[in-house]
Every structure is written in C-alpha cells, then in structure tokens.
Amino acid sequence: MTAYAIAHLRPATVNGAILEYIERIQSTMDPYEGxxxxxxKEVEVLEGPFPGTLVVIGFPDMERARAWYASDAYRAILPLRTDHIPGEAVLVEGVPAGYDASETAASLRAAAGL
Structure with missing residues (x-):
C-alpha cells in the first residue's frame, strides 16, 4: 500500500543550508523509490489558516517510507531543513484502490451505536 511523507513547512528565508537540503534530498529518496x-507549489487555501507550503513524497509502502526517514543519508541532511524551516512532518499510509468512505462511516456509526 502506498505511503506518503507529508510536511507542512512554514515560511522561511532561503539560505545556503536550505538550498543544500533541496539539492541533496532526491539522492536520499532514490534507494527507497520515493x-x-x-x-x-503554492497552496490554494480553502479553509482555515495555512501559512507556508506543503511537500508530499510518495513511497511504494510504509516500510520504505520509514526506512528512508531513518536512513543515515537522510538523517545527515535533515538538520539543514529543521534548523531553518519550522514545520511538521508525518508519514501516513494511503487507502486501497476502491476505498469507499461510506463504509468507514458505517463502521464508525456501528461502533458509536448511532
């Protein structure tokens, strides 16, 4: 099942460390098929405040997403971003093909006794 690394990054002044991070990140993702x-890209905010930008990286599965984030290569460059750009980062597994939200609602409704 596809997995995603998602980061909501706040506005920051571009500097040499940030540029180095951007220049080096792809080579850390390649061994994990990220x-x-x-x-x-600029985000189009539809609801609520959303300062900054969004980054989404796809991986074939959660195992490879976790392995990338924990890899020596990525950990070596991570401070280049975290020391200069505030934000949050998460890993999340995608839904399977044919996913139907109404089935999730039915399960939640049954569990809540509604």
Missing part, C-alpha cells in the same frame, strides 16, 4: 508528488 518521489515528489507535491514540492515547491
């Missing part, structure tokens, strides 16, 4: 799905 690829950018969203990177450096």
């Amino acid at each position: 690829r950018f799905l969203v990177h450096g």
